[in-house]
Amino acid sequence: MNHLSMERILERIEQSEQFDEMRITRDQVHEMFREHLLFSYTPEIGQLINQVHDALIQRTVLLAEQLLEDEGYGKPPVAYAFVLLGSGGRREQTLWSDQDNGLIYEESESHTQEQLDAYFDRLASYILRGLDILGYPPCEGNVISSNPQWRKSLTSYTDMMMGWFLEPDWENVRYLLIMADMRCMYGSNELVIKLKQAFLAYVHENPSVLKYLLSNTLHHKISLGIFGHLITERYGEDAGGVDIKYGAYIPIVNGIRLLAIQAGIQATSTVERIQQLRMNAVVSEQLAADWEWSFAVALRLRDMTPFQLEDEKYTTRGKLTAEQLTKETRAALKQCLRTGMELQKYVSKSIESHIEREKG
Structure with missing residues (x-):
């Protein structure tokens, strides 16, 4: 270095x-x-x-x-x-x-x-x-x-x-x-x-609480429209850019975290949680690989977002600018977001099935 x-x-x-x-x-x-x-x-x-x-x-x-x-x-x-x-x-x-x-x-x-x-x-x-x-x-x-x-x-x-x-x-x-x-x-x-x-x-003894955790987990929506287009910022200095933090990174983090809670995993990093979900045979090798790739893209793009010094503090709005959305970046981001949407569907189905099984 x-x-x-x-x-x-x-x-x-x-x-x-x-x-x-x-x-x-x-x-x-x-x-x-x-x-x-x-x-x-x-x-x-x-x-x-x-x-x-x-x-x-x-x-x-x-x-x-x-x-x-x-x-x-x-x-x-x-x-x-x-x-x-x-x-x-x-x-x-x-x-x-x-x-x-x-x-x-x-x-x-x-x-x-x-x-x-x-x-x-x-x-x-x-x-x-x-x-x-x-x-x-x-x-x-x-x-x-x-x-x-x-x-x-x-x-x-x-x-x-x-x-x-x-x-x-x-x-x-x-x-x-x-x-x-x-x-x-x-x-x-x-x-x-x-x-x-x-x-x-x-959580293990009271699985019904997972439905409340699920509602909060799915709160942040993926920044991808129903026709597969990127949802960009409409106004202000970020106009034309994409909210990477709340439109890509946070939804993936939240989904993996809830699956880890459901599985009784103590690890806190998203990568470790995915690895343990795979090692414990909670999810398939392919799903885990897809999630790891998408999460890596979200991390990379989040680290590319512009920052500023305000009152001597480092801050960022967590948004890629329109200029940063090159053809290659758009393609990777769209694939990341598609996987993120599938992850949210998977989490919802997994939690709801788990609650039903525990009831039975």
Whole structure:
């Protein structure tokens, strides 16, 4: 890789003692990867991008811990997990992904709930300040560890999750599907595993809840018209372009995630979920290969979408411009979208059949 080797990049992040120092590294790496994406995209580049994001976030959490200790708040009073949700949880971040995160901590016999809340509230604020300096915009939906809803003990998380299952309205189901992508970024992975086991156990014992998850899963429609034409943006600065994030990438992610939940698979990345569905003989080799190809196209095109710096934060609208829709790109995108539509039909049929079998 040009300019800097991955080993050197990760070493620089690991040795950083200030958030500002890491921001310089991130900006340099961003430009380096951007050059690669302009000329050729490979899944390996996507994996490297996520490896850098992970290293930056892990170092940010460690520095936040050290800041608290230096200010006299001591070490973490109990084990905890700083978790990523959304594309970070799935290891599918772009160069400009925002913050989707949470924090889970153990209960304690030697500390009061107020003491635990106070420590982790302050820790979360330091982590988010660091991520802000690094150029990660906060999640617009407030799925972030500064929000007490996403920062609590394992018992409280479990109780909250069960409450969502028992009242599966649209918003609660949205939260459940967000939680399904949870990945431990720093700290105790055991806490995350326990929460995910409780999640999958509930679905296994109460398969009727899958119909609510299905409704939410199919919410985003594929950007392909009934006559096989691309559905493009009609107005504004994106006119003539295509919404890759919500018209291609998200529908595929959502469909695969629900099949993984149905099958009791804990993996969070879409590629790993497809591989495990195939290995467990839940889907055929051909279907899995088709889904992997379409997902790779969606990822590649999503990484080609233009980005901008707003208030020093990296952001994107997730849309390919009309100029980027070359003949070759259109052909690949249409095939990706056709497969995405078939995937949504498959998921719907699979879930409905599963519910009927369980009833019988």
